Amino acid sequence: MTTTLALAARLRALPDAELIAALHGRGYRRQGVSDFFDLAEALLDPDSLQRALAALDRVRLASLIVLSRPGGPRDAAQLARELAAEPATAEASEADADAALQAVAAALLAHPAEGGYTVYDAVTARLEAWDESGLPSPAELLATPAPPALAPVPDTERRFTDRLAAERAFEAVAAVSELLAELSREGARELQKGGLALPATKRLAATLAIDPATVPTVLSVAARAGLVAVADGMWLPTESAWAWQHSPTSDRWRALAAAWKAALPDDLRALLAGRSRAAWGESLRQHVAWLYPAAVETAEERVDAHTRDAEWLGITARQAPSGAGTALVEHDAEAAAEIVAGQFPAEVERVYLQHDLSVVSPGPLAPEVESRLRGMADLESRALASTFRFSGASLDRAITAGETAESIRSFLTEVSLTGIPQPLDYLIADATERHGRVRVRDAEGEGDGTGEGAGGVRSVVHSTDATLLRTIQVDQSLASLRLTRVADDALASRFPRDVVFWALSDARYPVVAEDAEGEPVALRRLRTARPSAPTGRDQDAELVARLRETDGGAGDDAGEHDAEQWLARQLDAAVRARQPVIVEVQMPDGRLVDYVLEPTGVGGGRLRGRDRAADIERTLPLSSVKGLRSVD
Known part of the structure; x- marks a missing residue:
């Protein structure tokens, strides 16, 4: 039996980094978790287990089912032999079995034991209850073979696919280039709840000459490649966008395709590589539905998102991989770009x-x-x-x-x-x-009394054309500048020179910026965004730190009081679960003796339990109990 007691001891012994990484992959309740026993119970809760199991593919689910069979722990070789005997996993190799073992163990669903791995009892119980929830039973999971894969796309169709995919690849590069140019001119507002604001979507769709529904795809492809990011609620090009825009078309496509592949989850990357010469489409969705029997809709949505982008990028055409798409999933983006370069039209330098x-x-x-x-x-x-x-x-x-x-x-x-x-x-x-009929400079240094401090003026607009100056003053699009007449040839503003300059430039006035000496200055308005890493709290790391502080640490460094508390918690869990445990007892002569007991109670400084081997009741002083471990 592998129960809460075994998992609690394992959690306590895991290095912090390994434990935090395991918790990152699990959904569980954090409320009420005050020690490692509480954490073990939270992880073995049916709801938490269901979320963890639903994310597993059929090979990992089958591995858990096989590990739950009688016969003790199994290693990769033993597991592979038993998996090969089942229709659903007939082609599983020892490498597949080993990968499955590592995955389920890292997810805290399987327990490392001498000779291999076992499964926690709660995991087995959750799987056995699946048929009550309308999910495949363990027997059905093992008995249902994978749908047959489609035959490779014929060469005649491949030539058509390559032509269509090359056209789409070229159009994708052009669309992303146009997106960067437009965002350089004016950013696009991102809503707090996520997604582009409707006016920004319509503007980008019109500029890119695409359907508004395609705008999120273009934006996600560019963001994935690190070309755009959100800064202060606005989508803007990143610093790397300039270099990308000045690269050859094939290199630009290579960057987009490489980012698409890098974003694929490991399981989907392997699945697509195995179907690199066959159509994806509906057959791929059927395979994914079989592969993830407890989360069919989620798995299909995940595949659809990546295959949609692949279709837009020209990695596929009509859901069939192109020659470049095949090279991408089988090898890398460099190999794919070499193929695409020969299919793109030659670039010209004359107009x-x-x-x-x-x-x-x-x-x-x-x-x-x-x-x-x-x-x-x-x-x-x-x-x-x-x-x-x-x-x-x-x-x-x-x-x-x-x-x-x-x-x-x-x-x-x-x-x-x-x-x-x-x-x-x-x-x-x-x-x-x-150009230059309108000039704007900082107010500092002006000899007309309009410097900073004189009414808060920060810049001055000059022009010898009095009519043009009056037009600027009454222009409603410039009302926010609060321009006021301070001389026959000058308007003053409370805003800095650069702000006034760009406002006049956007309003299409022939404006030039000047320095303090009246010399023209070329201004650059290049707003860029820097992709930032998530800065949210790591609640799992905080929980582990709190548990370590409360627990006092594991091993020889733990204080005597902490060791007594840990032993008491173990005994309490064993008594409540009526779980047989191995009790390590120090005899009067100093020897350590192991007893396999089923604890029945703790009180008065003594532990009572039934010794199944000797078929007698034993009562042991707690002061002599030096350790406790589960029976696996």
């Missing part, structure tokens, strides 16, 4: 500049060219042949970021297949001439 101020790319642009072009033109449509358009506002944005008429013309001359059309050349000249 067509047209008289209507539009730009046509004859293919996917090289990242460096695209990044520079996006800084001075607005994207109109994105596909294999993307289109951009120049405008006064887009050129003003580029000049604000540090471009000049000369640098813009030089870049366009280098990448254009048609030269620079005259309308565009005029627009560049006009934009650079207009």
Whole structure:
């Protein structure tokens, strides 16, 4: 019998790190747990056991059933032989048996004993009660074989699958790139309860030209790859997003695919690797339903989430793995990216500049060219042949970021297949001439009495165009700046220069920032988020620390009082459970003798119990009892 007494002793003897790790994987009640016996009882509670058992696959469940059979503890070799005799686990190897033993032992469902492992009585009782809850009985768990796997996808279908998957992979990279560009421009608000705010979802869907229902998929793929994160309630690009955006398309896909694979749970990763050349789809869901008989819906939802992302990323197409998808699950993302690189269209570095101020790319642009072009033109449509358009506002944005008429013309001359059309050349000249008609600088150092402390003014907006200055002052979109006239050519604000500058820039005024000497300054507005580790309390670690403090420690370092308390708690549990135990007794001559007793009571400084071997009642002084352990 392996009961609460055995588990309590095991919990007490486990190193803290190992015990905390085991508790992390278990759901149990923490209320009322004041010692290791209470913890053992909480872990063997039917509700706690049900949650732990429901998360196990059929091989681990079958292992617990076999370990509960008469015949004593079993090691991996013995367990493998018995599993192989059952239809559900006929293909289980010794390695599978050993992995199952380690897993159920780490989950505190099986108990290490001399010669192997046994199962706690409460675990066996919980499994035997499954049929009453509509779950498979132990016999049914062992007797139901796995559904047959489908045949590999034929080569004729594989070629079609590869083409469709490559298209989706390319589109996925483009969508994530567009997401990063849009979040760099304006973050997306995350709700406190989780999920994007509806306005942000609609905005991103329109920008990415996708269905709003797909926005969470794009965001989750990017977040998994470490390209976006939440900072102060806003989704923003991370510091690594810039390097990713400037990488070749195949490398960008490799990063997304590698993150997808890394996020797979171990069991699902192995399952997909075993079906790397066969369709996933419904047959995979059927297999998962068989594999997790106590949590079918949860298991299917988990698989659906990962396979949905795989379909969007082009790892699969119509639920069949592509050549790159096969290489990914069988090997790694490097091998998959090599295949994808040959299927993606070649990148181009030259574009067509047209008289209507539009730009046509004859293919996917090289990242460096695209990044520079996006800084001075607005994207109109994105596909294999993307289109951009120049405008006064887009050129003003580029000049604000540090471009000049000369640098813009030089870049366009280098990448254009048609030269620079005259309308565009005029627009560049006009934009650079207009730029700087509005200037903003810090109030400190102003000679007009508007420095900090004079009414709390922190920045001043200058312009020689009185009409434009009046327009800015009455512009309702700038009302929050609280701009007030302080001179014929100046408006003052209580906000810092950078805040005022970006507000004017977003309102599309030709603004330039200046330093204290009146020299132009190129400002950068690049908000990034840093992925942060969870900072919540580790309640399991706190519980273990409290139990150690209360217990006083295990082993020779424990004080005499702590040892007496531990022995009394063991005896009390054994008496209540009528559980046979091995009592270690010190004889008058100093010898230690073991008695196998079924305790019946403790009182008056004595332990009473029935000695089954001698078939007599024994009464032992508690002062002579030096130890107690369960009979396994």
